[in-house]
Amino acid sequence: MKRWLLFLLIGPCFHIFGQEVPDSMAMRKEQTIVTEPATLYKGILRIALGTELRFLNKRFVDGKKQPIDENIWGSNIVSFVSAGYGVTERLMLKIVVPYVRADYYQTPLYLFPTNTNQQYSYPQRWKTQARGIGDVDLSAGYQIIQENKSRPAIVASVSATLPTGRKDVTDDGDDVDHTYDLPTGQGAFAFETALMIRKISYPYTCSATVFYIYQSEANKVTGLGEASANVQNGQTLGASASLNVQLSNWVAFANNLDLLRSGGQTKDGAPAGGAGWLLQYLPGLSFQLKKLRIDQGMMIALKGNNMDADPAYHLLLQYSF
């Protein structure tokens, strides 16, 4: 009797939550970040509009969050359109086209002595900005092992960042040396390889990823009036772990923890910037309204060195066709 009662209580849970492979295409398009597979289902096209709002206010210096010297303050908004497509049940392709809008301000005050024991005050406000298409990402993900009840999914992915954004610092046409147009891209190719292991255990999904980003050298102008130089950004090695929780049929709570280390930048072969590392946490909410998904979250820099320490806000709208 007790066994039957236990079966009646537990059985429906498996019946409801054991929908690992939805039958219809419509159901496949309505899966949440917890229930969907590691790559897109075959034949599904997912278009996304996203934005990331980030501020330049503090950096990790000597392991502590410090305001940036010289009173520089800025905002950086990267909006993007992306399209992902499930070529097979295991293989998906994706393209991301970003648009960069950044504004940086510097406001020093110069005080000069005069003959009358007074000071002549000379306030300055310099603004530099970036506007335009950034570097485009192309990526492919392949499920080496597809997930089932007893084993997790293992996904290998590769991506290439193309130098489609403007790479040089350029004069904005006025007479002030400190105001100019910033680049919207790095001017270099970047290649990323990642390996992810992921398991759904409803109402949870957890994953762990390791990745490596190789950046090529770029010949570009990094300062107004300077000659172009060969600049190479540091290579990045990182790992991330995520735990997503399904709160209701259509709302999920996402948690992501990233740890990454970037090597120092070189300019014409000489070191031009120190290596850095960063530990950041990204909590977020994901709302699945039929085929529409709204993701939002806040990236919070926890610890690090030689890295930006400000939070970033993410908003992403996705629709599956």
Add this chain to the structure above:
Amino acid sequence: MFTRLLFLLMVLPVMCPAQKVVGDSLLATERSIDRPLTLHARQLRLTGGYVVSIVSRRFDEQGDVFSLRDVGSSSIKHRFKVDIKYGVNDFVQVTTGIAGTEQVVRGRTEYIFPQQDDPVVSHQIINKYSGLEDLFVGLDLRAPLKTRKFDVALGLGAYLPVATSEAQRPNHSYSLAERDGEPMQKFIYRYYYPQGQGVPVAQVGALIKYRMKAMAFSGRVDYQHGLEDATPVEWKHQFDAEDGFEYRKTTYTYRLPDSFSYFFEAEFQPRRWLDLFLNVSGHTAYRGWVSLDGDLKVAVPYQTIAICSPGAEILVTPRLWVRERLDIAVAGKNYDAPIAFETTVMYNLFPF
């Protein structure tokens, strides 16, 4: 008096007919716009919120807005808050809450060029406002009206000075740096400001809600008054080329300004799981003063701010709600004019 209050607190839950419908079924069937001004009997609500504010504008004393980016004082403000509410019965609610803030505000960097051939001197001031705020305890009393349309309540509360109110010692620094290939004497002044007021603050207010079929309008007005004069500390410093910075602290007297805070909110609930709202809130502070020297009192400038906040509440489950809003400062005087994103998560339960 206390015995009578205790009697009311204990007897009202028993008398209240709403006790027949309790727990999750109540939350599952209740729309956001139908919620009473106080919690249901024995309902416990845990609320956690995070606000990130972009402080890049400020209202001056005439109410004109100016850009803080132009004077080098833009900043980001983070604020976390937690509160716990409990419905003693359908008409009495107790609240306790606490918040924490972190904000670093920089002043414009000054470069002073001496007459002689001495190095340029640079000055930068960094003010850090951080720490826990004072603990709020409150009691809301709802009128037992026999109509669905109107709801009225009285709010009583106090901020208890449990948070640190004494400023930490500054941590100034001096270094010989280089700028454009020339030597420069670099001074950075770092001041720390805690968020505790140091004195108890009493609060009294009124709440009202008017409901229509698919909409509701609510409002709240609170008056706050500091019950004592505070005696914060001010740090002074002097620089010695050999010993570095030396500090000493002095105290002064400060009268916390009296303040009014208010909000009005219009809610529309198009779906069972979605509540849209437009909130207008504000804060006005006046009659504060600072006395640095004996009987000389210097008035704290009159401050006021009005904020318009569109937003939405998502009823994830009957127990779990997520509220998000965008705060836009629309008018004010002597006040920062931030744009803020606020996310609040509320969890409801009937534990007893």
